[in-house]
Amino acid sequence: MEKPSEVFDRDREWSALVRFATDDRPGATLGVVSGRRRQGKTFLLDALCRASAGFYFGATEATDIESLRRIGRALTEYAAPPGPHHFQDWTEVLDTLLALGEERPVTVVIDEFPYLVKANPELPSIIQQAFGPLRDRRRRSRTRLLLCGSAMSFMGRLLGGGAPLRGRAGLELVIRPLDHRAAAEFWGLTDPRLALAVNAVVGGTPAYRNEFVRGDTPRDMEDFDAWVTRTVLNPETPLFREPRYLLTEEPDIRDPALYLAVLSAVAEGNATRGGMAGYLERRATDIAHPINVLEDAGLLHREVDAFRDNRSTYRISEPLIGFYQVIMRPVWDQLERPGAAERVWQASRRRFVSNVLGPRFEQVCREWALHHADPELFGGLPSRVTHGAVNDPTERVSREVDVAVAGLPDGNRLSLLAIGEAKWNEPMGMGHLARLERIRELIARGGRYDTSHTRLLCFGGAGFAEGLRERAGRPGSDVALIGPEDLYRAG
Structure with missing residues (x-):
């Protein structure tokens, strides 16, 4: 299958999905696709289903009964059976999905899978039973089932340890943000200094360009300051509140204030566990859990010192959150008032260069050395x-x-x-x-x-x-x- 022209970059990810979806060998297979929101997972998987005549179902926050009704209607529309589907439980759903692949490989995507598990915690075990190696229906089927989710901490546990689906998946794919080169191309930036400055604000999340700032890109370095004030510091754009929403989307984060405080400590240069604890005036054991959750969510990254194995430091993985912590959070009340963006930015410009752009430049240098x-x-x-x-x-x-x-x-x-x-x-x-x-x-x-x-x-x-x-x-x-x-x- 040729990658659709509207899918930017993602050649490696597309190839992996196509190999999984077109595997003609008998036996249903399971794959897991994860990644933070706004990275283009849904766009990619929907394109895969359209290219392979597969079935796509996007879950929502709903009760278990409501989700069973929705997927029943979607499967009725997709497969056009003699009578409409009315499912009583997920075992019936899985049997129907496996039946789709009895004649040919069929791609099946269940997006936002964590919503379904929230309503029915037994669902991973039900899938485990359906994909048991000795089950006749699974062996006769060539359904290629992909479970997708944005809750990184949840998706990371789905195949780990003693989880029901451990050992069942034939594909585990993480859709990551675009690297600095691909991000510059996506934003249409040819000046490397300008590309780095923009990357220090919005990183490599594709949705931020089109959906969040409606294609507004800085023309040159002289336009960069004005671009910051009319986009990320503008309360009228979705990008303005996005850093806060990124935390609330993780189900394991139940006290956002504490997690924001941990990120703030790192943004202020307190990159060790002891440094964070001192900044927050808490014991190191008190912040161990928030640190682990932020790591699992892909928002915090731990790096071992190159010369001392017993010393680790942390950095914020998502540039937009780092920008928010350093520039926006300390003056949030001011920024919410109309017309304050330019004044705040002028007062914060030097802080941006030293605490945001400088560290981001260092990280890009490390990534370049390793990958490019x-x-x-x-x-x-x-x-x-x-x-x-x-x-x-x-x-x-x-x-x-x-x-x-x-x-x-x-x-x-x-x-x-x-x-x-x-x-x-x-x-x-x-x-x-x-x-x-x-x-x-x-x-x-x-x-x-x-x-x-x-x-x-x-x-x-x-x-x-x-x-x-x-x-x-x-x-x-x-x-x-x-x-x-x-x-x-x-x-």
């Missing part, structure tokens, strides 16, 4: 890219490493392919290079990493001094300069 950079740049394939801190006993300081590129392990020693520093609004010079050389020397003394071929990376959003360019341009230099245009260059 030519391995030749590092002299090997990266196995992990993260950040970390190195103690300098002479100066009695802890030196931060924005980008640490680890290679594949060789025996008991790890290969450190590269370390890098990222500066968005500050031209990089020889002082930054000297700092990286000092850090590499300290790492070598520690003995954990092999640094004999460690390269030094300077990620500069505001350019590079001539002396640094000259050093990087020498034959066989161990220094590489990466600007915004390199992060967006295909290859």
Whole structure:
């Protein structure tokens, strides 16, 4: 099946879905598709059903009886049986869905599956029984059933541990936000600095461009400030309240105020569990559950320090929530009043650059190093890219490493392919290079990493001094300069 032209990007996801849907082997199969709201899951699955003449059912918040009636009407319209379907329970529904695939592979999509389970918690067990390996109806059928949901914490548990559906699924697909390159293309942005600035606000969620701001994109960097005030800071746009709604959509989040406070602590630079606890004036054990739920929901991401395994830091995964925490939440009452957006933005512009855009630039640099950079740049394939801190006993300081590129392990020693520093609004010079050389020397003394071929990376959003360019341009230099245009260059 050819991917419909209206589906942007998602080539990998489409190929996986097509392979699942067109599998001609006997035996019904089950797949699970998840992803946060606004990522285009429904659009993608609906396109799959249309291309394969499959059956799509979108669940809603309803009682179990209401949902049985709705799916009965939908199946009657789809299959046109001699008489209308009137289901008494979900076992009958599953038998009917399996019967659809008795002559050919048939794609069946049940979207927003968590709504159905909320009304009937036994539903996963009923599906487990229907898809039992020895059940005759399942073996005769070639129904390709896809369960889809936006509640990430729920969907993550659906196939895990001792869950009823563990071991039953032949596909587990997560629809993630677009990466920085695809997002720039989707928004129609060709200026890499502008693309990074927009990405720091709205990330890679496709729905934000068309449905939430009605195709309004900044023309250039000069229009960026005005674009922020007329979109995300404008109470008349859906984007204005979206960060708050993202939390309330997760069923495991029952006290949004506490979860917002945890995110606020991270946004303010308190990235460790102890730092968050101190910021909130609570014990670390009190916030363990909210942290775990935010991780499961895909809103918070934990990263292990590259140089200290016993130290982890957290970052906000969704840029719009990070923007909200830093810029909007502290002045929410002001922003709700008409005409306040420009005044608030002018007062917050510097804070945006240092607390939102700068950290987002660092994260994009790490993602580029892991997923897009030519391995030749590092002299090997990266196995992990993260950040970390190195103690300098002479100066009695802890030196931060924005980008640490680890290679594949060789025996008991790890290969450190590269370390890098990222500066968005500050031209990089020889002082930054000297700092990286000092850090590499300290790492070598520690003995954990092999640094004999460690390269030094300077990620500069505001350019590079001539002396640094000259050093990087020498034959066989161990220094590489990466600007915004390199992060967006295909290859």
